[in-house]
Amino acid sequence: MTDIYDKLENWMKETGLDQTLPSAYSVWKKANSYLMMGELSRSKLYERMNLVLHNSSIPATVNVGKGVNFAYGGIGLIIHARSIIGDFATIGSNVTLGGRGGSKTIYTLKDGTRMGVPRIGDYAYIATGAKVLGGVDVGACSIIGANSVVIDHVPPCSVVAGAPAKVLATITQENMKKYKNNFTQFKKMSDEEVLQILSKYQRD
Secondary structure (H helix, E strand, O other), X not given: OOOHHHHHHHHXXXXXXXXXXXXXXHHHHHHHHHHHOOOHHHHHXXXXXXXXXXXXXXXXXXXXXXXXXXXXXXXXXXXXXXXXXXOOOEEOOOOEEEOOOOOOOOEEOOOOOEEOOOEEXXXXXXXXXXXXXXXXXXXXXXXXXXXXXXXXXXXXXXXXXXXXXXXXXXXXXXXXXXXXXXXXXXXXXXXXXXXXXXXXXXXX
């Protein structure tokens, strides 16, 4: 008699999931593309696919930049539907980017929209288990330590950790090599290229 494990094994073989598993980021891209085309039911289907495959809730409406890395394929992510994730950011496993009831922390978009949910800057690294809650603006090239609880804005090129998270260090030209390998994208770059990026965001 065929048991549930045999059925699951057969299903994985039939769907090709025994060979490869689509990342949460690629599934989100499909959900978002169908949303943009007005195919809402297919968009919702892909949102549910991320829940099934990665135990992650990543709504199609999340604003995700180019080259974003959801670590370990995107396991256990909870991301608010209005969150913004900048280019080349890395979001670790079991990270929450969510709202915070009663929070007065906000940031304002260029069009004047006041936001009460997280915005993650370009190249930022959010480590495993971290929670970023409310209208928190995490600056570019920043590191959020594992299991931190971030409830206030993070300046660019900062290292923060704790619950609530506090700024522990600022990444500078002098200490950049100490932190470089924390950043997924920076590992692929020369020191000179990284310094140029840091300089840009430190000026901004």
